[in-house]
Structure formats: structure tokens, C-alpha cells
Amino acid sequence: MATYVILGRFSTQAFEEPKDFRKLAERVSAKIKSECPGVKWKDSYVTLGRFDVVDVVEAADPKEVARAAMIIHGLGRSTTETMHATPWKEFLAAL
Secondary structure, eight states, X not given: OEEEEEXXXXXXXXXXXXXXXHHHHHHHHHXXXXXXXXXXXXXXXXXXXXXXXXXXXXXXXXXXXXXXXXXXHHTTTEEEEXXXXXXXXXXXXXX
């Protein structure tokens, strides 16, 4: 399984009240679980910097990760940037 990092930024149209975000996050999560069963969520972090959210996922098929990112983008009304992440030790071994 490969590791991917999905960086997300909330749109100003995503939700009006911060309390509404929980419902939106639950809808996005449920849709990803049903449509992207090969994507395993490792962790999520709120950064409140250049990106609002950093998600770390694993998947064998990059198309499923792309689908998950598109669900975040469309349903969550967020912009996303997805990157393949190589573990540091693997990177060094490949040099």
C-alpha cells in the first residue's frame, strides 16, 4: 500500500457556522467510506495555516485516492492537493 497526503482548504461556502462543520465532515466521511473502500485513513490533522486539514491515507490504487480527494473537493467544498508520500527510510535506501 502506498501512502498519500491530502492537503485541504475550506471554501468560504463550505459552512456558515463552525458547528455545522461536524455534519459536513460526517457526510464527506460516509461517502468516502462507501465509494472508496480501498482507501485507509491513517490520520487527520487541523493545521489552520496555509492548509486547514492534512489527511494521511493509504491505498493500493491511486485512482481511489483521487476519487476520495474529489469527494472532499466537491461535497466538502474544499480545495485539495494530493501527494504521494515515500517513507524517509525507503527514500534513503533508494539513493
